[in-house]
Amino acid sequence: MDFLNAIIAxxxxxxxxxxxxxxxxxxxxxxxxLIYGILRxxxxxxxxxxxxxxxxxxxxxxxxxxxxxxxxxxxxxxxxLPFGILGCMALLLATDRVVYRFYRExxxxxxxxxxxxxxxxxxxxxxxxFIIGPDDQRFSDGERFxxxxxxxxxxxxxxxxxxxxxxxxxxxxxxxIVVALLFWFLNRTRTGKSMRAYSDNEDLALLSGxxxxxxxxxxxxIVAGLATIAGVLYGLDKSFKPFTYFQLLLPIxxxxxxxxxxxxxxxxxxxxxxxFSEVTVTYAWKKVATYVLPESMAPDTLVQLLSxxxxxxxxxxxxxxxxxxxxxxLFKGKSV
Amino acid sequence: MNPAVKNTLLFAIVGAMIxxxxxxxxxxxxxxxxxxGLISAIMALGVNLQWGFAGLFNVGIMxxxxxxxxxxxxxxxxxxxxxxxxxxxxxAGALIFAVATIVxxxxxxxxxxxxxxxxxxxxxxxxxxxxxxxxxxxxxVEAIEAINPAGTGYLGGLGIDRGLWVALAWPVGGLFAAGAxxxxxxTALGLRSDYLAIxxxxxAEIIIAVLKNEDWLSRGVKNVVGLPRPTPFEIDLxxxxxxxxxxxxxxxxxxxxxxxxxxxxxAGLFTVVLVILxxxxxxxxxxxxxxxxxxxxxxxxxxxxxxxxxTARHLQVFVLGSAICGIAGAMMTTLDSQLTPGTYQxxxxxxxxxxMVIVGGSGNNFGSVLGGFLIWFLWVQVEPIGLWLMQVITAxxxxxxxxxxxxxxxxxxxxxxxxxxxxLLVLRFSPRGLIPER
Numbered sequence: 001m002d003f004l005n006a007i008i009a010x011x012x013x014x015x016x017x018x019x020x021x022x023x024x025x026x027x028x029x030x031x032x033x034l035i036y037g038i039l040r041x042x043x044x045x046x047x048x049x050x051x052x053x054x055x056x057x058x059x060x061x062x063x064x065x066x067x068x069x070x071x072x073x074x075x076x077x078x079x080x081l082p083f084g085i086l087g088c089m090a091l092l093l094a095t096d097r098v099v100y101r102f103y104r105e106x107x108x109x110x111x112x113x114x115x116x117x118x119x120x121x122x123x124x125x126x127x128x129x130f131i132i133g134p135d136d137q138r139f140s141d142g143e144r145f146x147x148x149x150x151x152x153x154x155x156x157x158x159x160x161x162x163x164x165x166x167x168x169x170x171x172x173x174x175x176x177i178v179v180a181l182l183f184w185f186l187n188r189t190r191t192g193k194s195m196r197a198y199s200d201n202e203d204l205a206l207l208s209g210x211x212x213x214x215x216x217x218x219x220x221x222i223v224a225g226l227a228t229i230a231g232v233l234y235g236l237d238k239s240f241k242p243f244t245y246f247q248l249l250l251p252i253x254x255x256x257x258x259x260x261x262x263x264x265x266x267x268x269x270x271x272x273x274x275x276f277s278e279v280t281v282t283y284a285w286k287k288v289a290t291y292v293l294p295e296s297m298a299p300d301t302l303v304q305l306l307s308x309x310x311x312x313x314x315x316x317x318x319x320x321x322x323x324x325x326x327x328x329x330l331f332k333g334k335s336v
Numbered sequence: 337m338n339p340a341v342k343n344t345l346l347f348a349i350v351g352a353m354i355x356x357x358x359x360x361x362x363x364x365x366x367x368x369x370x371x372x373g374l375i376s377a378i379m380a381l382g383v384n385l386q387w388g389f390a391g392l393f394n395v396g397i398m399x400x401x402x403x404x405x406x407x408x409x410x411x412x413x414x415x416x417x418x419x420x421x422x423x424x425x426x427x428a429g430a431l432i433f434a435v436a437t438i439v440x441x442x443x444x445x446x447x448x449x450x451x452x453x454x455x456x457x458x459x460x461x462x463x464x465x466x467x468x469x470x471x472x473x474x475x476x477v478e479a480i481e482a483i484n485p486a487g488t489g490y491l492g493g494l495g496i497d498r499g500l501w502v503a504l505a506w507p508v509g510g511l512f513a514a515g516a517x518x519x520x521x522x523t524a525l526g527l528r529s530d531y532l533a534i535x536x537x538x539x540a541e542i543i544i545a546v547l548k549n550e551d552w553l554s555r556g557v558k559n560v561v562g563l564p565r566p567t568p569f570e571i572d573l574x575x576x577x578x579x580x581x582x583x584x585x586x587x588x589x590x591x592x593x594x595x596x597x598x599x600x601x602x603a604g605l606f607t608v609v610l611v612i613l614x615x616x617x618x619x620x621x622x623x624x625x626x627x628x629x630x631x632x633x634x635x636x637x638x639x640x641x642x643x644x645x646x647t648a649r650h651l652q653v654f655v656l657g658s659a660i661c662g663i664a665g666a667m668m669t670t671l672d673s674q675l676t677p678g679t680y681q682x683x684x685x686x687x688x689x690x691x692m693v694i695v696g697g698s699g700n701n702f703g704s705v706l707g708g709f710l711i712w713f714l715w716v717q718v719e720p721i722g723l724w725l726m727q728v729i730t731a732x733x734x735x736x737x738x739x740x741x742x743x744x745x746x747x748x749x750x751x752x753x754x755x756x757x758x759x760l761l762v763l764r765f766s767p768r769g770l771i772p773e774r
Contacts, residue, residue: 041530042530042533042534044395044533044537099760099764102764109529110528110529110530111391111393111529111530111533112763114393114529114530114533115393115690115694115759115763116760116763118395118687118690118759119756119757119759119760119763120756120760121756122683122687122752122753122755122756122759123752123753123756123757123760125683125752125756126749126750126751126752126753126754126756127753129746129749129752130746130749130750130753131746133745133746134749246682247541249537250534250537250538250541253534253537254534254538257531257534261530305466307549309545309548309549310542310545310549312538312541312542312545313542313545315538316535316538316539316541316542319534319535319538320523320535323523323524323527323531323535324523327527327531
């Protein structure tokens with residue numbers, strides 16, 4: 001029985017949150033990795049793109065809520081999501097047209113594009129703060145739990161409860177659907193294949209008549225979708241605050257690099273590697289250990305490797321290890 | 337126009353802008369702008385060394401500046417009585433043990449042949465090392481933080497607080513920043529240029545997290561206040577009959593005179609530092625070393641073919657540039673005479689410095705200095721201008737309307753937008769900046 005309790009406690013505090021967080025990171029990292037593969041630079045504005053898409057969704061959600069439209073047990077934000085994606089697409093296409101295209105035509109060095117993307121970051125950040133303000137915004141509604149800790153305890157008679165938030169369930173399901181769609185698109189459709197060809201070898205792709213501007217446009221559209229979905233899911237799960245999206249940049253980049261920059265499968269794997277390490281390293285293992293170990297060996301401290309304030313340090317540590325030992329990432333990414 | 341005349345003119349314009357603040361607002365605010373302008377110019381010099389000379393993209397300036405601030409605390413503040421005896425040696429021992437563990441792991445890895453056995457041994461050593469480290473570290477931290485937590489609760493520093501000796505903290509800040517830069521540079525340099533950017537972004541966030549959470553070191557978000565300063569205190573000047581007499585001679589009241597005197601003293605000290613660094617940077621730029629750096633920046637492959645060790649040179653210049661940022665950070669903390677880890681924002685300390693370098697002219701030291709003053713001046717003045725603009729725009733709206741209130745309230749966020757705009761416009765239409773590289 002103790003062993004079962006330990007597993008439940010572990011799932012409640014480690015597995016479920018890490019899977020949800022990992023899905024959000026994976027979606028974010030997919031966006032970064034796609035831009036890297038097609039446009040060949042690290043997009044520092046990705047965090048704030050997520051914030052922008054999420055912001056549009058939040059505003060539309062509020063509008064729907066004021067009209068009394070809701071999805072019943074599901075959050076209204078899901079209904080507003082398509083509008084957020086459209087808004088984000090408009091923003092990214094406009095940014096590309098006004099900012100990035102010039103440097104693409106110049107064949108500027110990647111590092112220039114990185115600086116430019118940093119400038120874009122702050123403009124987007126300014127817009128988001130200007131419209132919605134720098135504070136926390138709540139926009140989730142509907143049922144809070146799929147399974148709450150108490151009903152679980154009553155159902156099973158165990159001492160530990162397992163709570164699964166609606167947002168966590170939605171996160172995982174959405175992520176699976178989105179990833180499946182993305183891979184179907186990349187592997188099965190003509191446009192997707194042309195994108196992969198362009199990413200693998202630009203010259204050969206151009207030679208076979210692929211229109212680069214079209215590839216770039218479609219990339220931005222997909223990235224807008226991915227970023228908005230990731231941003232909204234993160235906002236539903238935690239809360240929407242513009243600055244946290246800037247701070248998400250580090251774990252997202254770490255995920256993309258751990259998996260191998262430019263490699264979509266790698267981005268997903270990387271997202272989960274980072275999420276699981278972050279949660280396991282900052283989790284206080286005392287409860288689980290007390291169940292598993294015999295009483296005499298039960299720990300009297302929290303058995304927490306790092307305090308939660310150092311979450312970022314975990315992604316950073318993993319990033320450094322990968323850069324030191326395997327700079328191309330777990331799955332072969334682009335050149336070093 | 338000949339470049340020398342143009343550059344002098346540019347500096348004169350920025351000088352006139354600051355002077356006009358003195359005439360229209362107050363000389364105190366003009367001197368505040370000058371002092372922070374001097375510090376900003378030094379930060380810009382450091383970043384220019386990395387970006388202008390070598391083409392390295394550092395997004396972690398904030399971290400190096402904060403490390404400099406930590407140095408000001410560790411050098412300037414007095415040691416907390418009893419803290420070393422209570423837990424200081426524990427912590428020192430733990431840190432030494434941690435370093436020793438890492439060295440041991442590296443040596444073992446070298447001695448063993450690659451394979452699963454080596455991975456297993458490495459992992460076991462690391463885990464054992466971590467457990468022992470925590471066992472040494474935690475009691476020390478607890479003991480130190482228990483000592484008068486409302487007033488101290490941290491180790492304190494060396495207590496060097498007499499006059500100009502306070503400035504000793506500045507080079508120490510440079511050393512701290514150089515150490516952090518070396519670790520980052522060793523891992524991320526030699527790979528793609530983007531990796532350095534991402535790694536520096538990370539180290540900056542982590543340094544701030546450490547300063548916020550390691551109360552035994554920096555008091556965390558409780559802040560360290562009352563840092564020693566190299567200048568006299570205003571109140572002492574006001575009580576000095578000689579000073580009051582001199583002030584009266586110039587027709588000033590002693591309070592204003594004392595605040596101006598202190599700020600001028602800081603300005604003098606900072607100017608000395610800036611001039612020293614500027615002369616050194618100028619000489620470096622025009623030396624064979626500077627030419628080599630620019631050659632590497634412009635074409636890594638051919639420089640490598642000429643027998644230059646690109647990665648090693650990059651590491652060198654990265655460490656030097658970060659050290660300059662650390663010096664500026666220590667100076668800033670001395671000027672504020674407090675360390676407040678909560679106030680370090682990437683926008684203010686990383687991004688703004690980048691705008692300074694790009695606008696001033698990357699690759700040109702004088703450009704960085706000019707950019708430092710100009711952008712700092714704009715940064716200070718954009719907020720009132722933005723507020724005024726918003727009031728003009730919303731003048732026609734009904735009082736008390738939600739939109740009007742929102743717009744006026746949001747004027748503060750215009751800074752982000754404006755600075756991002758300035759950077760993009762300069763990069764696009766005048767990528768060489770105000771004073772281009774020769």
